[in-house]
Amino acid sequence: MRLTDVSVAFSGKTVVRGATFDVRKGAVTAMIGPSGSGKTTLLRALNRLHDLTPGAEVKGQILLGQDDVYGGGIPTPILRGRVGMVFQRPNPFPTMSIADNVTSGLRFNGVKDKKKLEEAIEASLWAAALWDSVKDRLKAPASTLSGGEQQRLCIARALAVEPDVLLMDEPTSSLDPISTQRIEDLMKDLKKIVTIIIVTHNMQQAARVSDDCAFLLMAEDRAGELI
Template sequence: MTSVSGITDPQFEDPRLLPAAMSLRDVSVAFHGRVAVRDVTFDVPANRVTALIGPSGSGKTTLLRSLNRLHDLTKGASVSGTILLGDTDIYQGGIPTTVLRSRIGMVFQRPNPFPTMTIYENAVAGLRFNGVKKKSVLDAAAESALTSADLWDSVKQRLNAHAATLSGGEQQRLCIARALAVEPEVLLMDEPTSALDPISTKRIEELMVELKKRVTIVIVTHNMQQAARVSDLTAFLLMGEDRAGEQIEVSPTLKLFSAPEDQRTLDYIQGRFG
């Protein structure tokens, strides 16, 4: 294992050397011609948590939403550069958007379970969209996904209750279960705990560490402590002079928070701006 300057832990592995689940090459996102994120290039290591951090306006969420082509919905949005899922260029028509989005799941900032569906129906919604009809398959998937999301024990007696009856933290874990049920390879999380209390936040952070054994996670977070706690690799973005987000530094989390390479990263993690 190569040594990384500033790290003395002998157990340390550099996530940049692991196989990549996704690769970003010169990725830029623009809205109506105005660039919001420019020239981002890094690899997302498989079965690890990658955190995108940076102040408001640095383009973290914009970048994240380009990874499952959610910008396709936004008028005037355009994505350039190359984004690979495995070997497939996701913007070059190699993969239908619906298939892409079932391979790359997403959890949003505010818990957004389908309000008219029950807990069970929410958990299997993605499978039903993908054409799974057999009840035994759906039942098994619901149990497995809800278990993975650390929710099964508290909801197994009331699977037919409406999702709105759950607490905020439970709703967010239901959304995680809903995304996991489709068995995605990558899970995108857009500030998944920003609307939650500290205890619910802690449970979801623990869940992420558990989940990375089977799924690659990319998380956007405002909370630097959260990035430090859960992620293996951290990408720091910052708004440049023309107000477009730029990649300042992509380093192993341990290194980025202890011995960052760029002075601007140091200023940010020490709270001097942002």
């Protein structure tokens, strides 16, 4: 991805101003900086999650490959498949089975072939380092998993649609140290197949998992700026 002079405002108040940087393919890029500097706001702009927020305005250019994210170069539903999102707190569909959680995006996109869905379940759970833990209970509700397992299930769900980029908004902030380490180890493996952009407040975590960093600070008017 390439960001050029990207600014985000809500009801006329600028929250992020003039962010310009390239995201390297096959790398983990960490967005770091103090609370309130606009890290999550900028991350959510990358796959148009602000579209439904009243008063939200994104300026500048965001390219996904050669496609202009805000310039009509790519329909939003397709964009959300190519740029996946893992949120701060695990958010699996709690009453859906583990298997149905993984395939929900594929089914939404019209995939009905049973063999393809089954292959996606196993491949995605393997990629998320969860297959060995759940292979014998794929029909169990997602709510039966631990917090760390639920977050890895959300990662598997995002991976099932084969995104180009995976956005991760403080994905370990609500997890215990063991689950955090598993997610960090997972990111190091996942960058072989998907470009990752992570927001973290943990400088040590950024040092452990990232190849590149984007550092945001608040200007005098409290708008976040890349430095």
